[in-house]
Amino acid sequence: MSRADRPAGLNRTLIGLLGVALLVAGGLAIAAHYGRLWWVDEHSTLVPGTEAPPTWVLWAVVAGAVVLGLLCLRWLLAQLFRMPKSARWRSEGSAWPGSTVLESSTTAEPVAADVEGYEGVRSASAWVSGRRTQPRLHLLVTAEPAVDVSALRERIMSHAVARLREALEVETVAVTMELRFTEDKKVARVN
Template sequence: MTYANRPARLNRILLALLGIALLAAGAFAFAAYSGWPGWVDPDTPLVPGTAAPPDWVFWLVITGATVLGLLCLRWLVAQLFRMPRPVPWRMEADGSAGRTVLSSRTAATAVAADIESYSEVHTAHAWLAGPRTSPELHLAVTAEPGADIARLRGRIHDEAVARLRRALEVGELPIRLELGFADAGQRAPLR
């Protein structure tokens, strides 16, 4: 999991807990229906009496369901927009007969591979967003334990990002860089 994808672990935990709770509730309801627990009578009404509850109970249930539904929709929308989607960039030279189409994913993969080749880097992930004339670079870099972060940040900016700017022929390249350390027990990937 990359640092730019922080909600993923929380989402998995919440979904797992919700799934376990729903499975337990379903299993209990099925067991109660079949009469398995001796203390549950399947013929007993769910609520005592036949009178309707007060109006405030209905409003409370409606309000709670609406808030829960809106929170679930917000959570769902947050899952849809993680990282920028790759876009095709058309590169045409003045007076040329042809054109070149480059995916932003291809350029981002090259930058990530360049950064991962540094000895102090454990992993690197890159995303490019926006039009080819003014792209934005998103980087998530995990450094080896004990790496000099200031030096690594300078090297990324001065070497990898500078090469990308020259390749894309852009003057400015806004960068969002997230740096973190790998756990001491993790092994570096084979290069």
């Protein structure tokens, strides 16, 4: 699994664990209903007595629901932005004393601007992660459905990525590109 897909793996794991927990709880409830659990009396009530629960129980349920709702909201927001955070690159100068600090996000902006200028591309976002000597470029490109995907990929690799390699003075840049289409809602992933 690539670094850009880590949230997806975590999501699958958490959703899988939640599904298993719900299946177990449902199975136990059905088994209790039919008297298959030795520690549960099938004729007993769910809670003892017929009185309303204490006020603190109601507040605890409300607090639990609020926390669960906030966690779900956080999970939903994490789905919107899945790219790696930018890093700070430091270059030591050989001719002059001192160093240069560059945010990796600064190097990604021109790449996104280049890709947005290509024919058939509606929008593009770019992130650069990794070390300065081994950068990884992550692209999210939204294109028109009629665009030639192989020609677009070739143009990105031969122009935008080549310019990034030249600017960073590196021989290779690992590229991950996610291509989305405006009308058809299809997603194609090209590595």
